[in-house]
Amino acid sequence: MPRLALPIVFSLCACACHAQTQARFGTALDGTPLTQLAPAGTKAVVLFFVATECPISNRTFPEMERLRETFSPRKIRFLYVYPNAGETAADIRAHQASYDPQGTAILDPDAALVHLTHAFVTPEAAILTPAPRRAWNVAYIGRIDDRYVHIGLQRPQPTQLLADRALTQFVSSKPIAPDAGTPIGCTILPAHPSR
């Protein structure tokens, strides 16, 4: 009996997890659940994890905007993900209008994208590529640049544009080098931190 019980339980869990991953990639600002991150044919999706009140995230917006403008024509979709509990659609719209009006912002109320990418601070970039057996493969997760060394210590300007390098490698069909450093920023505090 115990042998029989165990596979059943496992199977239920696997089904539940699978169903949830397939169904939701956060929500649009109007609350509509997103069932897909990008239309078919998209080569990659870049998620920028950001927050309305995080100064490090805000300071990095110009680079995120530049990446969006540079790589969007290469069939790469860019989304700004606001993962923190307490972020409101109105605040995000106003924030986005100030920092990158052309960018698309989404919420991550169930932390689905946080769990998918393992992002833990804002700002952080994830490059997702289509995967045959899963919805998306996380090809890169980490810093956008190396301006911040730790809280309280920053360079006058970045010396490495890490997300740019990863995207350049991706569009050149080269292996994407992982980020060897630690992202610096404001800890993500989702409404549902564990699933």
Add this chain to the structure above:
Amino acid sequence: MKPLLLILGLSCWTVAIYAQQAPTYRGQIAPIFYRNCASCHHAGGSGPFPLTSYAQVKRFLSVVAAAVSKRYMPPWLPTPGHGAFADARRLPDSDLALLRRWIQAGAPEGTGAVPAPPMHDAAWQLGPPDLVLQMDAPIAIPADGTDLFTNVILPNPLQGTHWVRAMEIHPGTPRVVHHANVLIDRTASLRRTHRDWRRGIPGMDINVDSGDTFDPDSHFLFWKPDSTALVEPAGMPWRLDQGNDLVLNLHLKPSGKPETARAQIGLYFTDQPATQHPMLLQLENDAALDIPAGDASFQVEDSLKLPIAVDVLGVYPHAHYLGKRMEAWAALPDGSREDLILIEDWDIDRQSVYRLAQPLPLPGGTVLHMRYVYDNSAANVRNPHSPPIRVRAGNRSEDEMAHFWVQVLPRTVPGQTELEGRQALQRSWMENRLAKSPNDTLALYNLASLDLATNRPARAMDLLRQLLTLTPSDARALTALGTALNATGQALEAEARFRAALAADPTYTDAAFDLASLDLQDGSLTEAETLLKTAVAAHPGDAETHRLLAMVYAGQNRPVQTLAELQTWQALAANDPGPHRALAQTYAQLGRLADAVREQEAVVALAPKSASDFNDLGAMQAEAGNAAAARQAFSHALALDPSLDAASANLKKLKPSAP
């Protein structure tokens, strides 16, 4: 009973430990945030997020914990034990320990009432200022790029002299204005040298021309986001003259989105002029700043011997991005040492003026020292060059500086005036500069000026001739040399220098003024009038020029013009008896005796101990037929100076008073 006692005892012990190990936000933690963070971190404040509620603190706890544990926040660079400063921002060790325990315990909110957070609003802290100077137009700060350093000129619109007891800066957009220095441009020099000054003048540091008179800077007018209104000590307001410009030296930080900032300076006046005159001294060694690429420990030093005793009131260490370690101290004649400051991890973003908690008395003969260490290696994260390059001194942020400013209050000895004490300090400072850099044009000129002011024209001439070998077309140096020559009786040589100065710079009105003075002496009134009219057009608020022009008109026997210029002089120099005296004499010559008496009464009101002025008043009153008043004035003159023969004679001339 024993087991029961044991349990109760254990329970109390547990509670005690729990209370010690788990502080709560509502209990011990909120007041720490209110005291140390809320002045910037409140809604609308300069901090990037508010920290005045539990939810806000919890939201940014990871950032706060990192910033506080590394002592990045609150911003405070001096190492404890090396100088005692007012308004120290360093988080007490006990508060830091409490915060750490709270975070380790999961940052509990606790129960009970939440302590009321401090109130912050955008109003002026000291009430409506007497004068608000606002930038003409906002400065645009781009979303990205390196920090922006710019200088904005705010002309003083007021007539006359005002004494400023307090200043407050409203940056306009607090989160992008990182710090500001206010400089007083006594001669509007930046406006003269930068035609497009309204657009802002770039530069992390900027030099203003303090003019030809001995008028050294006296106050630190520094602002940073947690600054309160800058209230000067009693007796030490700073002077704001008509025609002065305030220069707002701004450090602006891009925030990630396009921003604008339109700062205001609020000034609070007092009608009590300064009774104590502090002075800023500088140790520096920019000449030694030639830092090789890759050098992680480049050291410069400077020292300055104080010729007189002083009280140190404050210090301002300054370097740019390569500065690493800064220390300054005073070596007293008795061999003891007083530390002025030690900063072990310099960060220009957290720079500040440091006011001493108590004035530090230093005897004459004390030697001030500074020693700065720079890191021009790639390991210095703040290095603006990647890869590092050779760096020298300069005003741009990517250049370097080695400056240590000290605010001192001179202590004069018996027989020495305050001015003489300040001049002695200035001389030591400038001689120190010249010893390091023999071609230091600022030091050469200032030393020559001191020599002229202390009646040593021959030595001034030597210095000025040395200066003119370096800058032969320097109109100011030519003019000063002319002044020195004239002081030694070489009027023709002096005239040639004044004419050379005007040829080099026709707008240099000091040369015009001095040449006009010579013209007045030799009767060349037509040229003098032309020169002075030009000077008046350029500087309508210059009282001395109006005085001289009045003398020219008087020499030309043009009373209407004379009176007009004297009245202008009087309006510009409200507390000076001189213009009233000149007006009284002119009116008397014109037979307008009532006007003459009125002006002379103004003279004695401003100079109540001047026996000769009372005598003149009596003479005018007698001429006007008021013998009783005249008798009183002559008597008063004799009471002030019994040896004043003119008053005795005038008194005798009066008819005896009626019984």
